[in-house]
Amino acid sequence: MLSIALCTARTRWAAFVGSFVALALGVGLIAAMCLGLAATLDAPERLPERFARAPxxxxxxxxxxxxxxxxxxxxxxxxxxxxxxxxxxxxxxxxxxxxxxxxxxxxxxxxxxxxxxxxxxxxxxxxxxxxxxxxxxxxxxxxxxxxxxxxxxxxxxxxxxxxxxxxxxxxxxxxxxxxxxxxxxxxxxxxxxxxxxxxxxxxxxxxxxxxxxxxxxxxxxxxxxxxxxxxxDDEALLAANALLGTAGGITGFVSVFVVASTFAFAVERRRKEFALLRTAGATPGQVRRTVFAEALLLGVVASAAGCLLGAYGAPVLASHLVNEGLAPRWFAIGDAIWPYHAAFWTGLLVALAGVVAASWRAGRVGPAEALREAAVPTRVMTPGRWILGAGLLLAGLGALAHALLTDPSDLLHRKTYISRPMLFIVAFALLAPVLVGPLVRLIAWLPARLPGAGGMLIRENAAVGVRRTAAVAAPVLVTVALAGSLLGTTATLNGARAAETRQRTTADYVITGGAGGFDGAAVERVRAVPGTVVSVTAATAVHRREEGVALIRSEARAADPRALARTTELPLTAGRVTDLDDGSVIVTEEWERHTVGSAVEVWLGDGTRRTLRIAAVMSVGTGNNGAYVTPANAPGATVDRIDVRLAPGADAAAVRTALAEVTRQAGGRVLTTGRWLAENHPGTRRTTRTGFLLVLGIALLYTGIALANTLVMSTSDRARELAMLRLAGATRWQVLRLVAGESLLVVLVGAVAGTLVAALNLAGVRAALALLDVRSALEIPWAALGATSAACAALAALSAVAPAAVCLRRRAVESAGVRD
Known part of the structure; x- marks a missing residue:
């Protein structure tokens, strides 16, 4: 079997190019990510700076x-x-x-x-x-x-x-x-x-x-x-570690997906070859071992090439992380060996895992049915594919429903909304052949009714070639679904946090200070401005011990409760703001103990241990509601924000002028509430945004490889079909437009399916926000979806038209097999 695999690889090398490039690139990326992870885990201990010479x-x-x-x-x-x-x-x-x-x-x-x-x-x-x-x-x-x-x-x-x-x-x-x-x-x-x-x-x-x-x-x-x-430095290393780990995990997921897809399509193209082997006496096990041997050979060579690629790419990655401020300035790749082992064996495992289903299918035909199986397309949706696809879909829906019923806030955590879409992506990809037919006919309904046969031919070619259409649409589905789910979730959560802040702030002006905040004299000057109601708050923290084990820190604000009630509308579910005093605290429902009137043991921002009574309870929201205490329970806290509300009948212009003058003396800024909300609109953290862009870049790169590989192979196999169109009277440009239109239709099918996956994930996030009493709109990243779909469309059109143009250079009668 190994000798047959070597001969196959030598004579049909073009069929393995896409899988080789995808696997080598995946191993290279995994090696680079693991080398970066090793550098974060084995970082040199930081030396003293300000007190390097102090005894x-x-x-x-x-x-x-x-x-x-x-x-x-x-x-x-x-x-x-x-x-x-x-x-x-x-x-x-x-x-x-x-x-x-x-x-x-x-x-x-x-x-x-x-x-x-x-x-x-x-x-x-x-x-x-x-x-x-x-x-x-x-x-x-x-x-x-x-x-x-x-x-x-x-x-x-x-x-x-x-x-x-x-x-x-x-x-x-x-x-x-x-x-x-x-x-x-x-x-x-x-x-x-x-x-x-x-x-x-x-x-x-x-x-x-x-x-x-x-x-x-x-x-x-x-x-x-x-x-x-x-x-x-420790925080930067932790962020870099999370970024590299997420990108490495996505790389592994996408590489398995793409390699499996390209192997499956390559095996499908070789059905006639396998049929002849079965007729010649090859057993199903021998056919499967041949396919496995090819995958083993490809995996070894591609993994070795990927490790070499990772060795050169890791220093470039480390330099980029340092230049972008995502890692300490001294961060560099070390001499760890385990990342190469991890990348090599992962690549080999991916190659073998990706060919399991394809090899099983290749060995299923019987000797008597071999030639008939080679001539007649087989069904795409096998029982195993139905079971796995439906099972993953039900598992994803079940996990989503369980989270909504038990802990909706879990859906808002970064690890959850990064990993959860994978279930739906794989499920929709496995069920893609079922979706292809209806989506093709729906999308091509209008073009097929336009004058001329082009639209009808595009629709029928895409609908009949289900396996080819599904193989092209699947990588597009992955990329679009990832872009929509990741970017859409972060945009929706940022919008929800902004909506929470907007609903909570009822002041007319917000005065912010610099790093040092406001001293007592500055605060008194603001309070002395006539026609104002002033609420002064300071950032602090409280700690609590839950279940006798975990020590949890909650960000908190120190404020006078009566002034706070006039300028802020807290999302209370029980109690009143004005019940807050020096012996109490306002908490959220996520605290282990959150019943009004009950006592809770806390440690204040300076470490002082106190037992406080719960005066009121807030909803969890997006997780940023924190806690509220009085200034007496925030020793050492500095006033950093002053909310000002106009008193009835006050002259707004005069108040604004007076506030600007006293604020300027204190080195702060006075902003209208609208301006303050705009300047403090929640945004995605830099490390998260960079990680998402890296993930989407990897997915788009793999999509390009998969599209090029699948379309080049499938278009080359359609030489006779294209020649028959020429003999039927179609011009060369009409045929090329037909091929391009079909590829664009298939990409659109994948984009629609990916958008459905993203919409399903975003619907879960929106439902979680509704259960958490957060009123916000669903943010769908149409620009990102459009840009991703356009990039996939351009790659698909180029990958389909280029080989078709090469095929059309031959005489139509020769390509069609017609003899003079």
Whole structure:
């Protein structure tokens, strides 16, 4: 069988080109993705940045630790604790100490994210003066190079003069004041550098058992936890890991689909060949082993080529992730070996799995029926295909119904709406031959009734050649369904979140602050504007322990309940906003305990443990409703938003002018509610959007391969049919238009079927939103569907017309087999 497979591969290599390219490309992509995953899992440990030269760093605690039945659970605190003055005095007795403060700085002349520090801590990075001198007075600063010596800059901390610059180390844009001025600008001490023995520092901290948990003592590599955003690299690696994992999974799914489709069509074209083998005495097992041997040979060669392709493609992928900001700047591909094994054996398994159904079908004909089977087209929908297609469809519908009845919010999670469409895609692809006939006749109904025979011939050719039509429509179905499901779901969810915000906000103006928010004086100036009702809120968080195991963080807002009730309409299902007080909390229905009046144990944003009464309950919605507490339960939270509602009879123009003036002094912005909603319209995260585009690009590439392979093979086999059209009087251009029209019709069939799959998935998402009491429109990405369908149509037309044009170069009587 292997020798026959080798001869077949050598003499019929053109039939295997499409499968080879699809498999090699799939293995290459899987190898590149796995190499990227290996790099994220084996990333080098990040070194300290701001305190690289500091001996010991004492940091205010920013981690909440809660014991549970399954061990200790930790979460980052929303408001880390500062280093208290008692600890500063105690550690000062061990050796020299340097107090560090970090605070946001706003200026129209510099980078968006500026941070201020005292000059004394610059030496621990170490920052080195590149020009000028150190600051000596309150209005003098040193920058990291974004403004040069002599520059006069207006900041929200007052006007300053740049007297020096330091070498930019790349991890922050900073402004350094004198130590005295920084202490007045930000009194809290966030870090304390101690020039003493680490053991002595730890002993001094442990000397006060009641305050030991308030600080962390960092030495060695642990000093990186005192850097700005110490988790940014870990978060970037986690996002890159999710992106690569999703893209790799989709690649595997699409490659199996395409390879199986191309193998099945190639086997169908060789029915006469297999029929002759059976007549010559070949057993069904021998025929199947021949097909398997061909797949094995193809899988080994294509997988090896794919691994080589992945080795060259992985560094390009890593560079793209870094350039797009989706991975840390030091991210690079390592020397892991397992990705090549994973890609190679996956490719070989895909090749063998893709040929299972085709080989079984090839060996089913009996010796006495071989020639008749070769001459007469067999039915496409076998019992196995019916069972598998219908089973997957019912499984998809059942899983969707179960989710809607038990946990509708699960359908809104990214992992769910990425994986769930696969069931429907495979089901519709298996049932495609059943859909082809009705869709072809429906779409071609009007063209078939136009003058001339072209429309009728296109319809009948597509309807009769069910297997060919289904083989071409299937990859189009996959691509269009993925585009519609993924992009449509994210657009629908973004629209739902925007609708929630719009329904909730009843204020006339929204005032937003910069990174540092608003201080108490700024808030009082806004409240003093006549003719207004003001609601001040601050971002915070509360943590809860559920089932004695999980420690769950909920984003929260701190607000005065009476003012909040006047400017915001919360989606309450029980209780009242005005019942909120310093001893209570407003929660959502997703909390384990969500009955009004019951007590719930929580940990506040700074880690303080409290038992609060539930004052009101909100619906779950899209999952962003969070929780509400009073300012007393949000220690350390900074006001970042002020909602303003006009009082009855107030002069809107005068109020707007007064608000603009007081907001300008505080470095904030006053926006109408409509403008604020437009600027804060929810969007898809960059990593998610990039991942979707990568997935859709892979699907479109595979679709092009499948279309080219199937149409080139099928059009070449129709040489006699095209010649008969020429002999019947059709011109060369009429025949080419007929071929192009038929390919476009089949693509349209696939696009319609893919749109039906996408509509089914989006209907499930919309039903989930309705059950969650979210009123929003269904967003169908018509532009993306149109662009995807147009790309498929162009590829199909080119793949069909090019081989047809080659066939038409021969004399019609020769192609038709007519002898003189």
């Amino acid at each position: 010991v760093v004492v940091k205010g605690n920013d981690v909440l630790r809660v014991p549970g039945s399954a061990g200790e659970r930790t979460r980052k605190l929303a408001h880390p604790r500062p280093v208290g003055p008692e600890i500063v005095r105690r550690l000062a007795g061990l050796g020299p100490v340097t107090e560090d403060r970090s605070f946001p700085v706003r200026t129209g002349a510099g980078p968006e994210q500026l941070v201020g520090h005292p000059w004394s801590v610059a030496a621990f990075a170490p920052y080195v003066l590149a020009a000028g001198r150190a600051p000596q007075s309150d209005d003098e600063v040193v920058t990291t190079g974004w403004a040069g010596p002599g520059a006069r800059i207006d900041t929200d901390r007052g006007p300053v003069t740049v007297v020096g610059t330091v070498t930019d180390l790349g991890f922050e844009d900073a402004v350094f004041w004198t130590d005295a001025r920084a202490a007045r600008l930000s009194p809290a001490v966030q870090h304390l550098v101690v020039a003493a023995d680490p053991a002595a520092v730890r002993e001094a901290v442990r000397a006060d058992p009641g305050r030991e948990g308030d600080v962390q003592v960092l030495t060695g590599r642990d000093r990186r936890h005192a850097d700005p955003d110490p988790e940014r």
